[in-house]
Amino acid sequence: MSGVLARIASPSDVRALPEAELPALCADLREDIISLCGRVGGHLGASLGAVELIVALHRVFHSPTDALLFDVGHQAYAHKLLTGRRERMHTLRQAGGVAPFLDPRESPHDALLAGHASTAVSAALGVLEGRRMLGRRGHVVAVLGDGGLTGGLTFEGLNNAGGSHLPLVVVLNDNQMSISANVGAIPALLRTRGARAFFEGLGFTYVGPVDGHDLSALVHALREAKASSRPVVVHALTLKGKGFPPAEADAQTRGHAMGPYEWRDGKLVRSRKGQRTFSEAFAAVLEDAMARDSRVVAVTPAMLEGSALNELKARFPDRVHDVGIAEQHAVTFSAGLAAAGARPVCAIYSTFLQRAYDQVIHDVCLPGLPVVFAVDRAGLVGADGATHQGAYDVASLRPMPNLHLWSPVVGEDLEPMLATALASPQPSVIRFPRGTLPPLPPELHPGEAPLMGARWLRRAERPRLTLVTLGPVGLVALEAVRSEPDWSVLDARCASPLDEAALLEASACGCVVVVEEGTTRGGLGSAVLELYAARGVTPRVRLVGMPDAFVPHGDARVQRAELGLDAAGLLKAGRELLKGGAR
Numbered sequence: 001m002s003g004v005l006a007r008i009a010s011p012s013d014v015r016a017l018p019e020a021e022l023p024a025l026c027a028d029l030r031e032d033i034i035s036l037c038g039r040v041g042g043h044l045g046a047s048l049g050a051v052e053l054i055v056a057l058h059r060v061f062h063s064p065t066d067a068l069l070f071d072v073g074h075q076a077y078a079h080k081l082l083t084g085r086r087e088r089m090h091t092l093r094q095a096g097g098v099a100p101f102l103d104p105r106e107s108p109h110d111a112l113l114a115g116h117a118s119t120a121v122s123a124a125l126g127v128l129e130g131r132r133m134l135g136r137r138g139h140v141v142a143v144l145g146d147g148g149l150t151g152g153l154t155f156e157g158l159n160n161a162g163g164s165h166l167p168l169v170v171v172l173n174d175n176q177m178s179i180s181a182n183v184g185a186i187p188a189l190l191r192t193r194g195a196r197a198f199f200e201g202l203g204f205t206y207v208g209p210v211d212g213h214d215l216s217a218l219v220h221a222l223r224e225a226k227a228s229s230r231p232v233v234v235h236a237l238t239l240k241g242k243g244f245p246p247a248e249a250d251a252q253t254r255g256h257a258m259g260p261y262e263w264r265d266g267k268l269v270r271s272r273k274g275q276r277t278f279s280e281a282f283a284a285v286l287e288d289a290m291a292r293d294s295r296v297v298a299v300t301p302a303m304l305e306g307s308a309l310n311e312l313k314a315r316f317p318d319r320v321h322d323v324g325i326a327e328q329h330a331v332t333f334s335a336g337l338a339a340a341g342a343r344p345v346c347a348i349y350s351t352f353l354q355r356a357y358d359q360v361i362h363d364v365c366l367p368g369l370p371v372v373f374a375v376d377r378a379g380l381v382g383a384d385g386a387t388h389q390g391a392y393d394v395a396s397l398r399p400m401p402n403l404h405l406w407s408p409v410v411g412e413d414l415e416p417m418l419a420t421a422l423a424s425p426q427p428s429v430i431r432f433p434r435g436t437l438p439p440l441p442p443e444l445h446p447g448e449a450p451l452m453g454a455r456w457l458r459r460a461e462r463p464r465l466t467l468v469t470l471g472p473v474g475l476v477a478l479e480a481v482r483s484e485p486d487w488s489v490l491d492a493r494c495a496s497p498l499d500e501a502a503l504l505e506a507s508a509c510g511c512v513v514v515v516e517e518g519t520t521r522g523g524l525g526s527a528v529l530e531l532y533a534a535r536g537v538t539p540r541v542r543l544v545g546m547p548d549a550f551v552p553h554g555d556a557r558v559q560r561a562e563l564g565l566d567a568a569g570l571l572k573a574g575r576e577l578l579k580g581g582a583r
């Protein structure tokens with residue numbers, strides 16, 4: 001560590017540094033990022049690749065008067081380190097600590113709250129136009145990755161910006177990687193002269209390509225962009241993972257998100273190997289289904305790694321489609337596949353499915369096409385925080401007619417659920433969480449396809465209360481009722497349509513606690529209340545789930561306890577209800 005970074009309290013210190021000290025600053029930033037991610041984990045690869053770019057941006061532009069909007073925000077650890085957050089960076093991604101992405105509430109230097117990709121150009125154009133309208137000064141810069149460029153929203157923004165003639169600066173950080181290698185026609189286009197023609201055709205001045213690790217070339221290009229009176233794109237070529245050999249050598253993701261790890265004597269010592277995840281278990285049953293039925297295909301919007309589809313892609317290269325950061329397209333492409341007679345399984349994170357809501361309604365549910373959505377990361381996700389929580393899938397999907405919405409308690413449920421979904425002529429959702437598989441308890445029998453409705457996990461002889469659950473939280477309920485012999489547990493299993501007969505039976509004891517890892521507003525609990533109201537049954541009901549607030553970053557296990565989603569919380573909720581407590 002050269003000590004240069006230690007002297008930077010704010011971006012004005014970056015601007016004041018002698019040019020000769022800039023390489024040392026970049027080296028210090030890399031060292032901080034590598035040791036930080038080793039200790040707490042995080043988005044290492046993108047942040048390492050953007051070090052020179054961020055130093056050059058702060059050299060040329062005057063944040064916060066000039067607004068820097070980073071797409072996603074996962075590449076911006078150097079920006080955090082240069083804008084007064086270095087002392088707190090050890091708290092990154094932890095409860096109450098530095099945010100996983102960028103957030104204007106954390107720093108005035110963060111002009112855009114993000115976490116989802118492809119928003120920067122549209123937001124930056126809005127900021128620029130808003131400032132123009134209100135007579136406020138300052139340049140506006142959108143920093144966008146080549147992966148973010150594959151998202152349709154970016155194209156909507158570029159189209160609008162090019163036609164606006166406003167002096168928006170777009171910095172394209174092109175490392176030819178999304179999380180996995182970037183896909184489609186764009187990566188190749190960006191490496192040809194067509195890149196200039198493409199951006200110029202959209203009404204932008206094109207500057208580049210420039211070596212994104214050459215500080216003086218970057219500063220020169222950014223100064224040229226700053227002086228422009230019309231939309232301009234600076235095309236920088238970078239290496240994801242730059243400066244950390246294990247990340248550079250990782251052809252799969254270039255160290256996109258790593259850690260915690262140790263770096264000893266030039267060797268990477270990774271922390272213990274994780275247990276099998278729900279994503280991996282789902283990918284395994286999907287692989288079997290694809291082996292049995294040549295109509296089954298998998299679709300992922302740029303989450304091949306996270307959805308554990310890499311091996312499947314190697315085995316069935318033509319039947320696993322990574323379509324880029326393009327959730328809307330992924331859903332409508334799946335609809336088209338289904339219309340043609342294929343059996344698409346669209347693997348998509350709960351939080352990213354939000355972007356394709358209309359496609360689910362209009363393109364899949366309305367025509368009643370048999371698309372299976374494997375909704376991953378449903379529920380609390382932990383360190384990625386508010387932008388990535390899988391809170392809204394049940395509440396937003398359950399109103400759709402003819403959509404079956406399943407959730408497994410254990411990994412063994414996945415096989416019959418997928419078989420049921422694939423055999424159905426209608427669309428289906430199988431929602432499962434981020435995390436490892438729980439052991440199969442003796443009370444639970446996975447059942448055989450086709451699955452029908454709810455299942456009792458425990459039936460008390462003379463029940464005083466029923467816990468109605470969805471997903472793995474059913475196991476927590478089983479743990480809770482060990483000390484309560486007259487409490488029953490009903491796994492709703494299918495949040496839509498509801499198993500009305502089982503839920504009415506559950507209400508007969510007079511007290512029902514509905515437990516779900518999703519928002520209680522409009523979720524399974526709301527559905528149960530609607531049913532009881534419609535049938536004129538009036539048990540006392542309590543809803544336990546994710547609150548009417550955005551849940552920030554933190555340890556998901558701790559957050560479950562805080563939200564009453566652990567055994568102690570369920571016991572408390574049930575006992576209060578029995579005592580006559582309010583909903």
Ligand SMILES: Cc1ncc(C[n+]2csc(CCOP(=O)(O)OP(=O)(O)O)c2C)c(N)n1
Nearest residue numbers: 046115116117145146147148177178179302
């Ligand atoms: C809408 C949306 N889909 C998927 C993701 C997951 N995701 C986060 S970063 C990333 C790759 C972004 O690639 P790029 O923009 O090129 O940035 P790089 O990591 O290469 O610097 C993806 C797919 C996301 N954050 N938002």
Ligand SMILES: CC(=O)[C@@H](O)[C@H](O)COP(=O)(O)O
Nearest residue numbers: 072074115257306377384434
């Ligand atoms: C920035 C982003 O959106 C992804 O990198 C995300 O952090 C991946 O999350 P998982 O670790 O749950 O796959």
Ligand SMILES: [Mg+2]
Nearest residue numbers: 145146147177
């Ligand atoms: Mg990239």
